Amino acid sequence: MANIHEIAKLAGVSSATVSRVINNHPYVSEPTRQRVQEVIDRLDYVPNLNAVSLKKGMTKLIGIISLSFNDSLGLFVRGFTMYAQEHGFNIALFITNGEKGRELEALEMLRRKQLDALVCMIRVNEWSVIEHYTKYGPIVTWQRVNIEAIPSVFMDQYQGYTLALEHLYARGYRKIVNVYGSMRGLNTKERIRAYHDFCEKYDLDAEAFPHFYDLNSIAAGEQIAHWWAERAQTDRPDAFACSTDYLAAGLLTEARRLGVSVPSDFAVVGFDNTEISHLLDLTTIHYPIDKQAENAFIMIRNALEGLDETIHHLEFKLVERATT
């Protein structure tokens, strides 16, 4: 393949001049610029990025680590990519499927300079492991975590969950069951706190109905539908605040299969405003994931280029549909 020297030779200039033309440096006379550009075009020349990266010490490539595919990730990636590309960065996506090795692969690429930075959506390895890699480049996360070296674009779900609960209350529901997600994550803790404050505010018994933990799949939602159906009529809750739209979807569709009528028999609120919530006309909580993505990129760029651009403030929103 043609390299910069070949271009130089053919254009009758030094490689330095070719480099200047490529990078739009000033102090190149118009005639030489044209002559060089002509050769570049003719030979279909383009600089080798490995050489450029080696020289500059950066690849303009940012990695995004995620556990799996889903709508939220898609939105995040779309937003992040947009901002990144505006500033000359490309992104590489790593889907771990929960395998530590695959996450480490990405972290190692950071260490070995193939990646300039990393966004860790949902981590697999221990935070201490990930923290260890921050010395090789900025790492930003989507999860909530209190490690100084790992800034986060996490949104405290207290506000969002309260939105859901207040909505159920306004609609007249009083017997609410909470289906929480991962116990490890702090989302669940904030939701629990939101629920307790909510109960206190309206003088409800927080323990009147069971709380479910560690559930977020469609299948889990289906289970809960059965749980409800098998309960004594008098002892049934009238609303479910769910950890995710997926769980809510499972609950909703299985309930209907069992002949339950939503929202008259009970209400369902999802979380995330994913496509499936639209499909099923599910009331849910929306959050500005594209803004989170922008924040993540701003943080990374600040770290990478020593800037100090300010972060957006973020808020949840209720999306009212047919299940409440």
Next chain:
Amino acid sequence: MANIHEIAKLAGVSSATVSRVINNHPYVSEPTRQRVQEVIDRLDYVPNLNAVSLKKGMTKLIGIISLSFNDSLGLFVRGFTMYAQEHGFNIALFITNGEKGRELEALEMLRRKQLDALVCMIRVNEWSVIEHYTKYGPIVTWQRVNIEAIPSVFMDQYQGYTLALEHLYARGYRKIVNVYGSMRGLNTKERIRAYHDFCEKYDLDAEAFPHFYDLNSIAAGEQIAHWWAERAQTDRPDAFACSTDYLAAGLLTEARRLGVSVPSDFAVVGFDNTEISHLLDLTTIHYPIDKQAENAFIMIRNALEGLDETIHHLEFKLVERATT
């Protein structure tokens, strides 16, 4: 950051020896190997990948271009990554969202040696544009295309679609409406061919009911539900063979909202066996996407390393659920 020379100095050897230790070359005495390894460990040294890539002329990084996120892509990526990592390759994912520029970004990375090869799931630019880039590295596609330079892991949908039609016939449905996807793609052509052969075989009138084209979204499915409901009772089809599970999902859920009973009023068959078809208990056609991924990787590796490993033969499968 420490580089190979620093290690060499501290270990009292030349950088060549360090390189040999790193790459597990023979002809390094055990004492020196240990001494070098010790320094490597102590300084937490790891070779700079940009330098390695520059030197070796390859990055061990393969790009995957896709139009958007969805279950199929997830399965493909998972499979592909598995095979790739087994052979020391990493993957970078590019989601185009239909924007040509984003696709070109990936193609340029191939041209500029940051990527060794590319899998183009669903292209955005013209094939001629993509073909032009094959001179910079192997490009494999998931779509059907007859360009020698762009090998494909496409599966002829004739067989799969026939599976769906035969199933409907066996179930007693005779008034079938076809909802085809993209007119540009060759999938649709094969499905049309399958339908005509099917009609001929069973002596049905292929034009008894309208054919829909260029539809594959949930929203389009919802439209079709209305189309059906507004038709005269006597003139209604009794089955829909859909382009995708998503369209089928839209059709199914909207129909039920309209009080239609599936499968007694009409049957629905999706295509792809995505998660949503499971959720909605939708009869659909499955295809071995992980095997396609493996084939894609084999093709790329054959091209990259001059091998000649053989490709798997692939087949569709009917997944019978509750909508037929």
Next chain:
DNA sequence: TTGTACGCGTTATCAT
């Protein structure tokens, strides 16, 4: 305005 020459961090060839 242009050219020379060095360095980025490796690997690989050729001596020794």
Next chain:
DNA sequence: ATGATAACGCGTACAA
């Protein structure tokens, strides 16, 4: 078994 040293392809002081 080990060491010099020349690439790999580019950017950039510094000199001219």
